[in-house]
Amino acid sequence: MSSEIFREIREASEAGEPRVLATVARTRGSTPRKAGATMLLRPDGTFQGTIGGGCGEAEVWQDAMDTMADGTPRLTVVDLTEPIDGDDKICGGIMEVFVERVTE
Amino acid sequence: MDTNIQTVLVDEIEGALGGGPPIAVATVTGSGDPPWLIPGDKLLIRSDGTYVGGFGYEEIDTAMIKLAKQSLTGFPRISIETIYVSSDGHATNRRYQSRLGDAELMVQIWEAPARLIVVGGGHVGLAVATFGEKLDFAVTLIDDREDFANRERFPMAEQVLVGDIEEQLNSLVFDQSAHVVLVSRGHLQDERALKAVIREPVGYLGMIGSQRRTQTVLTHLAEEGYDQIDLEKVSTPVGLDIGAETPEEIALSILAEIVMLRRGGNGGRMGRRMQLEVGEDLKN
Incomplete structure (x- = not known):
């Protein structure tokens, strides 16, 4: 998994294409993926790898797209403990995800 | 991030994943309050103690190199952890030992799969x-x-x-x-x-x-x-x-x-462990 992500980063760098890497830096409680999980985002919004599927991935994806645009790294705190619109989020923990551009 | 260190990083991470000696990479994820480190800045530390990059504070670089060398030789290895650092080089992986204004670093170990x-x-x-x-x-x-x-x-x-x-x-x-x-x-x-x-x-x-x-x-x-x-x-x-x-x-x-x-688990049942953790939280 990791090897494939780094191969894509190298190939993208060589081709002059941007990529944004999201890494789960820390978790508390029950989260879909543990610290170290990575997701690599492409300019068209598609990605390789997962940091948790439905549980919080959309929030990270949005921040990653912002980082793609402005180059500023972000630390996204995904809180999976709060129910939204009466729906319980099934994951129940807190996840800190570091988002950074990994190509120039 | 600096283009040069980025290229070195990708090369060396690929090398480590492919079976070369493991490496550690420390990345600033939290700049501190008031901000004094730059998010995304990196320091790559090799198993032999040599390094590339840095954070602009000699004390921080030295502390992270020391910590990374311990992580690289330890077992079982912690593949990723958050380190809280102060500008005098004080570094800890425990939130309760961190100080007001500390910056946060993510330290990752890259190595071939087990x-x-x-x-x-x-x-x-x-x-x-x-x-x-x-x-x-x-x-x-x-x-x-x-x-x-x-x-x-x-x-x-x-x-x-x-x-x-x-x-x-x-x-x-x-x-x-x-x-x-x-x-x-x-x-x-x-x-x-x-x-x-x-x-x-x-x-x-x-x-x-x-x-x-x-x-x-x-x-x-x-x-x-x-x-x-x-x-x-x-x-x-x-x-x-x-x-x-x-x-x-x-x-x-x-x-x-x-x-x-x-x-580093203990093989016990989660249900029982959770009860213990709730007890711990009440004490803190």
Whole structure:
């Protein structure tokens, strides 16, 4: 998994294409993926790898797209403990995800 | 991020993942309050202590190099952790020991995936290899019977070695990334395999068998002068006590033990542990 992500980063760098890497830096409680999980985002919004599927991935994806645009790294705190619109989020923990551009 | 360090990083991470010496990469994730470090700044630390990059504070670089060297030689390795640093070089991985205004760093260890060396291609060996590959182990399967050690039976293995078990084991290089599971067809094969591996610096060494049978094997080795320290390293009878009966359940029990040791778990039941943690929280 990791090897494939780094191969894509190298190939993208060589081709002059941007990529944004999201890494789960820390978790508390029950989260879909543990610290170290990575997701690599492409300019068209598609990605390789997962940091948790439905549980919080959309929030990270949005921040990653912002980082793609402005180059500023972000630390996204995904809180999976709060129910939204009466729906319980099934994951129940807190996840800190570091988002950074990994190509120039 | 600096283009040069980015290129070096990708090259060196790929090298480490491909089997080279492990490396550590520290990345600023929190700039501190008021901000004094730059998010995304990185320091790459190699196993030999040399490094690339830095944070612009000599004390921080020095503290992180020291910490990374410990992480790179420790076992079980913590693959990623958050470190809180102060500008005087004070660094801790405990939030309660952090200071007001501390910046946060993410320290990641990059290394080749853990290896699972399965001796014996029978029912249990097949289940161990299957589950092990799902758990991201690079699997090597060894058996002296071609009917049990072939690509059709073990498509998930990175390596299938057929031949004399001792010879095949001796052809491998062992280190902490190697997890060896002895599940061959009989105690004679397991004993020979055990002798070939027991003095190697492996991360895990487990041997299947009943209490009585495995004790007999260990006694033989003790009589032949093998060190007590080495004998005590052997996980045998193998696995966690989950009441396993079928080959798949036994494989689950073995891998559960390996994961527990790698990740520093205790093998207890979550439900009970959660109750303890709630108690801890109340104290804090």
